[in-house]
Amino acid sequence: MKNYDWIEHVKGTSKFADDLPVVEGTLHAGVFTSPTAKGKITSLNIAEAISHPGIKAVFTAKDIPGKNQIGAIIADEPLLADEDLHYVGQPIALIVGVEEYSIKQALRKIKIEFEEQKPILDAREAFEKKELIIPPQIFAIGDIDNAWDKCDLIIEGTADTGAQEHLYLETQIAYSIPKEGGGIKLISSTQSPTAVQRCVSRILNLDMHKIEVDVQRLGGGFGGKEDQATAWAAMAALACNLLNQPIKLKLSRQEDMRYTGKRHPYSSDFKIGLKTDGTIIAYKVDFFQNAGAAADLSTAILDRTLFHCTNSYYIPNVKATAYSCRTNLPPNTAFRGFGGPQGMFVIEAAIHKAALKLNLQPFEIQAKNLLKENDKFPYGQKAINCVARKTWSSAVDKFQLAKKINYINEYNSINALSKKGIALMPICFGISFTNKMLNQASALVHIYTDGSVGISTAAIEMGQGVNMKLRQVASRIFSVDISKIKIETTNTTRIANTSPTAASSGADLNGKALEKTCLILRERLLKAAEELLKTGSNEELSLNNENIAVNGIKSNLAWDKLISFAYTNRIPLSAHAHYATPGIDFDRSAAKGNPFSYHVYGTAIIETTVDCLRGIYEINSIETIHDFGHSMNHIVDRSQAEGAIIQGLGWVTLEEIKHSSNGRLLSDSLSTYKVPDIHFTPDKVSVEFLENDFASEAIFNSKAVGEPPFMYSIGAYFALINAIMEFNPHIKIKYDSPLTPEKALLMLYEGKELNFSTPRNK
Numbered sequence: 148m149k150n151y152d153w154i155e156h157v158k159g160t161s162k163f164a165d166d167l168p169v170v171e172g173t174l175h176a177g178v179f180t181s182p183t184a185k186g187k188i189t190s191l192n193i194a195e196a197i198s199h200p201g202i203k204a205v206f207t208a209k210d211i212p213g214k215n216q217i218g219a220i221i222a223d224e225p226l227l228a229d230e231d232l233h234y235v236g237q238p239i240a241l242i243v244g245v246e247e248y249s250i251k252q253a254l255r256k257i258k259i260e261f262e263e264q265k266p267i268l269d270a271r272e273a274f275e276k277k278e279l280i281i282p283p284q285i286f287a288i289g290d291i292d293n294a295w296d297k298c299d300l301i302i303e304g305t306a307d308t309g310a311q312e313h314l315y316l317e318t319q320i321a322y323s324i325p326k327e328g329g330g331i332k333l334i335s336s337t338q339s340p341t342a343v344q345r346c347v348s349r350i351l352n353l354d355m356h357k358i359e360v361d362v363q364r365l366g367g368g369f370g371g372k373e374d375q376a377t378a379w380a381a382m383a384a385l386a387c388n389l390l391n392q393p394i395k396l397k398l399s400r401q402e403d404m405r406y407t408g409k410r411h412p413y414s415s416d417f418k419i420g421l422k423t424d425g426t427i428i429a430y431k432v433d434f435f436q437n438a439g440a441a442a443d444l445s446t447a448i449l450d451r452t453l454f455h456c457t458n459s460y461y462i463p464n465v466k467a468t469a470y471s472c473r474t475n476l477p478p479n480t481a482f483r484g485f486g487g488p489q490g491m492f493v494i495e496a497a498i499h500k501a502a503l504k505l506n507l508q509p510f511e512i513q514a515k516n517l518l519k520e521n522d523k524f525p526y527g528q529k530a531i532n533c534v535a536r537k538t539w540s541s542a543v544d545k546f547q548l549a550k551k552i553n554y555i556n557e558y559n560s561i562n563a564l565s566k567k568g569i570a571l572m573p574i575c576f577g578i579s580f581t582n583k584m585l586n587q588a589s590a591l592v593h594i595y596t597d598g599s600v601g602i603s604t605a606a607i608e609m610g611q612g613v614n615m616k617l618r619q620v621a622s623r624i625f626s627v628d629i630s631k632i633k634i635e636t637t638n639t640t641r642i643a644n645t646s647p648t649a650a651s652s653g654a655d656l657n658g659k660a661l662e663k664t665c666l667i668l669r670e671r672l673l674k675a676a677e678e679l680l681k682t683g684s685n686e687e688l689s690l691n692n693e694n695i696a697v698n699g700i701k702s703n704l705a706w707d708k709l710i711s712f713a714y715t716n717r718i719p720l721s722a723h724a725h726y727a728t729p730g731i732d733f734d735r736s737a738a739k740g741n742p743f744s745y746h747v748y749g750t751a752i753i754e755t756t757v758d759c760l761r762g763i764y765e766i767n768s769i770e771t772i773h774d775f776g777h778s779m780n781h782i783v784d785r786s787q788a789e790g791a792i793i794q795g796l797g798w799v800t801l802e803e804i805k806h807s808s809n810g811r812l813l814s815d816s817l818s819t820y821k822v823p824d825i826h827f828t829p830d831k832v833s834v835e836f837l838e839n840d841f842a843s844e845a846i847f848n849s850k851a852v853g854e855p856p857f858m859y860s861i862g863a864y865f866a867l868i869n870a871i872m873e874f875n876p877h878i879k880i881k882y883d884s885p886l887t888p889e890k891a892l893l894m895l896y897e898g899k900e901l902n903f904s905t906p907r908n909k
């Protein structure tokens with residue numbers, strides 16, 4: 148199975164928002180943003196900007212006809228700042244002009260004065276100052292207070308993970324076109340068309356039915372357009388509404404990097420208690436999430452950190468507390484894994500630290516505590532059809548762990564300035580939105596009189612291949628060729644009340660809704676065929692390879708003939724159906740329930756080499772046994788796993804977001820923000836499929852794949868630490884990701900006498 152989208156991408160013929168033809172009279176918009184991380188506006192002078200040649204208008208908060216509010220979960224974020232400034236890059240005014248260059252010039256002519264205050268950039272500092280987005284959230288199981296007595300060893304420590312820039316290839320963009328009756332059509336690069344529609348309706352004080360949002364595809368989202376595509380679309384819509392002219396708003400790469408939120412950095416405290424054999428008895432953890440200046444999706448992300456705080460381990464006594472801390476940075480947002488990676492890093496750090504004390508290998512502790520069937524997660528759900536141990540033992544066998552270790556030991560014994568390290572990384576990721584309401588989808592299917600099929604769902608194609616999977620669903624149920632199936636744009640007038648395409652569940656939710664819809668049509672068509680072929684009750688009809696089969700034998704009735712007969716006989720050839728994931732529930736006040744439809748498991752083995760003179764390093768290989776369920780498209784799923792793994796490697800190694808002490812983003816271009824390229828990519832990235840048919844709520848048992856493999860990369864951090872410790876065994880490790888080459892170099896020589904025996908003046 149190919150992904151037909153890729154052919155168009157390679158030819159350059161796929162259309163993205165900026166490629167769509169613009170309507171006559173289209174104007175462009177630019178955004179004037181806060182120069183300070185915290186302050187109060189004392190004066191804002193837009194007169195000079197308005198009179199700049201080519202400029203049509205400048206809009207500020209007071210021009211908003213509806214509510215100046217874009218917060219989706221908590222109403223704490225204005226579209227345009229009116230008085231208080233909360234981060235560098237916060238939108239203040241919108242400049243509309245005939246072309247982008249004059250807008251750029253006019254942006255410099257807005258004069259702002261403000262009282263500056265001292266910003267908070269760090270989550271722990273925000274916590275000290277009681278700047279919390281919501282009250283602390285707690286997940287607990289067992290009896291943590293009495294569990295410590297049963298432990299032979301108790302270890303405490305801290306673990307930090309960094310922010311991450313989404314770096315989707317297509318920057319944030321929206322195009323707004325006025326429609327009759329004051330309505331608006333929006334082309335938006337969003338993962339959540341309904342979120343855009345709802346927000347624009349609130350900003351403009353218009354009924355939602357007046358706002359149509361249409362999405363062809365995204366040049367990547369990775370969570371960065373789950374919530375944060377909305378503001379730009381709302382600004383384009385605002386100017387469009389006020390001027391009654393089409394408006395295009397797109398961010399340059401640098402604007403995008405500066406103005407939009409990132410993966411949340413976390414700082415955490417852990418305490419872990421074990422038996423001398425490595426059995427984990429108790430785990431206590433406090434997560435300090437750096438939310439940025441507004442809630443955005445932070446509270447939902449905080450939830451997922453708690454859900455995944457024990458990764459794929461069974462721990463009988465757990466207390467996990469999570470604090471969402473308000474700081475003066477752009478609001479941080481969804482990013483592949485959605486808080487899961489941040490939670491999982493900390494338990495891995497705790498295990499690593501405990502292993503050093505117990506004189507065990509970290510993988511011995513990991514293996515000992517892996518989930519078994521029916522083990523309980525801290526939120527009460529049981530691990531069902533759990534393949535945690537199966538993926539682990541397959542990885543150990545298939546990738547020959549024992550042999551690898553021998554080889555690495557030998558390598559390290561003969562190389563003084565180059566050291567290798569190895570780590571294993573099991574993963575476990577829950578599938579379903581943790582907010583139950585969002586686990587629904589619907590589909591609309593038209594069969595045209597020539598037998599070709601058009602499909603609408605809520606799914607957004609952003610490179611992950613969901614459109615290909617949806618085509619496969621319809622193709623399989625109708626038994627017609629893929630070429631007969633077209634996936635239409637995602638449009639709020641065809642599919643209403645869409646959940647974001649997120650939580651890795653795009654194919655599951657929309658695929659299931661589509662399956663239901665196609666089955667309705669298939670039943671109707673088979674009834675029509677019965678009539679046409681005048682078959683008896685002992686004859687069973689089916690669709691087979693663009694033909695109707697009777698008792699499995701090909702008849703002379705072809706698919707297109709049947710369609711044309713159905714149309715002639717006034718049988719409806721369109722259908723719509725709705726799907727809601729069954730069996731999920733979560734009691735928020737008790738923090739107990741079954742929030743997930745199923746879990747995805749897997750195990751990776753990672754080998755790294757560190758250059759102990761320079762601190763630079765290579766990830767040599769990352770080999771995984773991944774639980775795909777019964778994959779419906781191997782090439783799409785494999786590429787999702789590979790992409791997620793390499794994106795994750797960037798997060799734990801090279802990608803370092805730096806701010807100045809007054810809150811200005813320093814790493815705001817690709818010369819200062821390093822992402823993995825093809826040279827950094829490991830020589831060997833193996834993704835082996837563990838096939839099973841366990842997940843009945845996954846579409847055709849093909850498990851969600853978008854996010855889970857991201858977390859394998861956490862193992863690379865520990866493999867690098869292990870390599871560094873071969874060179875400098877006595878360092879005190881701060882578990883502080885990303886492990887940039889700079890940090891690696893400092894760790895290699897921490898506490899070491901530098902002894903340059905060669906005379907330097909010669």
Ligand code: MTE
Pocket residue numbers: 366367368369370482483484609610611613648649650651652653654787790851852853854
């Ligand atoms: N793959 C590509 N190529 N581009 C993306 O933007 N987003 C990821 C993942 N894979 C993304 C991607 C994220 S964050 C999610 S949640 C899923 O795709 C969403 O799509 P799905 O639900 O259809 O898997």
Ligand code: LUZ
Pocket residue numbers: 444447451481484485579580581582585649650651
């Ligand atoms: N978005 C969301 C998500 O709103 N809820 C989730 O549980 C989730 N999980 C992963 C990614 N996005």
Ligand code: MOS
Pocket residue numbers: 338368369370371373481482483484485648649650651854
């Ligand atoms: Mo993905 S973080 O759920 O968009």
